[in-house]
Amino acid sequence: MSGTSLDGIDAALIETDGVGIVRPIAFRCEQWSDAARAQLAEASRQALTFERPRASPALVEAGTLVDRMHVMAVRKLMAAADVTTEQIGVIGYHGQTVAHRPDRGWTWQIGDGAVLADSLKITTVSDFRSNDVTQRGQGAPLLPVYHRALTANLAKPVAVLNLGGVGNITWIGDGDAIVAFDTGPANSLIDDWVAAETGARFDDGGALAGAGRIDEGVLAAMLDNAFFDEPPPKSLDRSDFSIQPVRGLAAADGAATLTAFTAESVALALRLLPALPTRIIVAGGGRHNPILMRMLSARCGVYVEPIEALGANGDATEAEGFAYMAVRALKGLPISFPGTTGIAEPLTGGVVHHSE
Numbered sequence: 001m002s003g004t005s006l007d008g009i010d011a012a013l014i015e016t017d018g019v020g021i022v023r024p025i026a027f028r029c030e031q032w033s034d035a036a037r038a039q040l041a042e043a044s045r046q047a048l049t050f051e052r053p054r055a056s057p058a059l060v061e062a063g064t065l066v067d068r069m070h071v072m073a074v075r076k077l078m079a080a081a082d083v084t085t086e087q088i089g090v091i092g093y094h095g096q097t098v099a100h101r102p103d104r105g106w107t108w109q110i111g112d113g114a115v116l117a118d119s120l121k122i123t124t125v126s127d128f129r130s131n132d133v134t135q136r137g138q139g140a141p142l143l144p145v146y147h148r149a150l151t152a153n154l155a156k157p158v159a160v161l162n163l164g165g166v167g168n169i170t171w172i173g174d175g176d177a178i179v180a181f182d183t184g185p186a187n188s189l190i191d192d193w194v195a196a197e198t199g200a201r202f203d204d205g206g207a208l209a210g211a212g213r214i215d216e217g218v219l220a221a222m223l224d225n226a227f228f229d230e231p232p233p234k235s236l237d238r239s240d241f242s243i244q245p246v247r248g249l250a251a252a253d254g255a256a257t258l259t260a261f262t263a264e265s266v267a268l269a270l271r272l273l274p275a276l277p278t279r280i281i282v283a284g285g286g287r288h289n290p291i292l293m294r295m296l297s298a299r300c301g302v303y304v305e306p307i308e309a310l311g312a313n314g315d316a317t318e319a320e321g322f323a324y325m326a327v328r329a330l331k332g333l334p335i336s337f338p339g340t341t342g343i344a345e346p347l348t349g350g351v352v353h354h355s356e
Contacts, residue, residue, distance in 0.1 A: 001094035001319050002066065004165030004238040005187050006037045007201075007285060009069055011077040012319035013088075018327030022149055026081035027316035030073045036065060040096060043110070047098035048239055053108045059098065063110040066096045070111065071119045085121050092326030092350075093126040094318075100140065100237040106130075107139040117353040125326040125350040128335065132349055137341035140235040141168035142349075144180040144340045145328070146321035148172050150312060151281070159270075159277035160307070161296075163187060163286025164318065165238050167266060170340075171273045179274060180340040181232035184265030185241045186286050189258045193243045197251035206291030209259040212252030218245055222261050228268045233342030262286070263295035270300060283307040283317040326350065 002009045008031040015023040032040070043062035047053070070093060078088070095111025113126025129139035147160040147170040157177075160170045167186035171179040187202065194203045203209055222245050227234065246254040270276060280302050286292050287306040297304045307314040325335045334346035 001092075001322050002032070002070075002096045003318065004097055005191060005285060006032055006040055008032050009073040010316065010319035011073040012316045012323055013077055013081050013083065014320050014323050016324050016327055018324060018331055018333055020149060020152060022320070022324065024313065024316065024320060026077060027313055027319065028073070028077050028080060029315065030069065030076065032069075036069070039065060040098075044098040044238070047108055048237070050099070051104070053099070053106060059110060062096070062098070063112065066111040067115040070095075071116060074116070074120055088122050090323075090326045090330055091116055091120065091122050091124040092128075092322035092324070093124050094128060094322045095126060097238075100235065102133050102138045102140075102235060105133065107133050113351060113353040117355045121355040123330075123355065124353045125329045126353065127351040128322065128325060128329075128349050130349070132336045132341050132343060132347055135343050135347055137336055137343035137347070138181075138233045138235040139341060141170070141180050141182060141340060142325065142335055143168070143318060143321045144170040144178055144337070145335050146317070146324045147180075148178055149324065150307075150310060154310075155278060157273075157275050157277045159273070159280045159302075161266060161280050161282045162317065163262070163282060163284035163292070165191075166236050167262065167286070169266065169269050169273075171277060173274060177274070178337060178339050179232060181234050181269070181272070182236045183269040184228065184236065184262065185238075186262050186284065188238050189241060189243050190255060190262065190289075193246060193251075193254050193258055196243065197254065202285075203255055203259070203289065206259065206289040208252050209255040209289075209291045212250065212254070212256035214260045215246070215249055215253055215257045218249065218257050219260055219264065221245060223264060223268070228265060232272055233340065235341075256291075259289070259292050260295055263292060263299045266296060267299040267301075270302070277302060279303045279305065281305060281307050281310065283312075283314040285315070287314050
């Protein structure tokens with residue numbers, strides 16, 4: 001899968017029954033080239049102008065690129081893990097989100113599962129979100145069902161925070177209790193600001209933010225957004241917030257303010273949970289930013305730790321999650337729930353493609 005931060009393609013190999021057994025085997029990330037990243041960003045900008053998903057030259061070309069590069073990523077992963085086609089039961093192929101508009105009744109991930117199935121001769125599950133949105137769900141977040149499996153042996157309540165382009169939190173209570181929703185921008189605005197101000201792709205080690213001062217006035221204005229008071233379920237598109245409010249600030253001050261914005265949006269999200277979690281376990285690229293992690297600890301008032309504390313690989317979590325959901329899809333098991341996307345009852349998802 002490739003996230004909205006456009007870092008690259010994450011490919012993970014796991015052994016799982018789609019329920020309680022999860023054994024990570026291998027992981028690798030294939031970085032997007034600058035040209036590919038620009039092409040996908042342009043495709044997303046165009047997709048957001050459409051009333052509904054439709055074909056256009058830019059979107060078709062981007063979809064072809066996504067398919068080709070994912071096929072390559074799977075082949076490299078299999079070679080590195082020394083596994084054969086016959087040993088792989090199913091591929092979970094999320095593709096690339098170019099627009100997420102559940103308010104309009106659709107979500108759009110480019111990438112054709114049939115292409116992977118035919119190219120690799122392996123059954124492939126794709127289009128994980130559409131069934132949920134068709135049933136008036138948010139279509140996101142979907143990772144909570146995997147988060148629940150990863151935290152099965154931990155004291156409850158516990159929360160898993162995924163910091164990708166957009167942040168999402170999963171609260172797991174006793175029994176099968178689960179609540180999840182998008183918290184706000186995570187890395188997306190920080191990345192956009194750093195790229196605009198310095199030309200770098202991200203704030204490496206939080207160095208830029210660490211050198212700056214938070215503009216409390218700008219931060220307060222950014223937090224004065226109805227989204228943060230909306231009860232879950234709720235989800236975001238990467239484009240729902242922008243760096244416009246920090247325009248005019250020094251590069252370091254803008255980075256510090258946006259990093260604080262991400263942390264404070266998570267703190268606000270905690271108010272919407274059934275109970276305060278005993279700990280927050282952080283996955284996704286944001287956990288590599290020590291300034292963001294310190295701000296989360298300070299603003300949330302809850303013990304915050306990277307998912308590696310569980311013996312997991314935080315870079316692989318999303319890709320592993322879609323592999324896990326692919327198995328659940330084959331078994332007809334739910335991947336979304338009333339407490340995660342707002343649907344009326346637990347719902348399976350994904351479209352299954354068998355190789356010809």
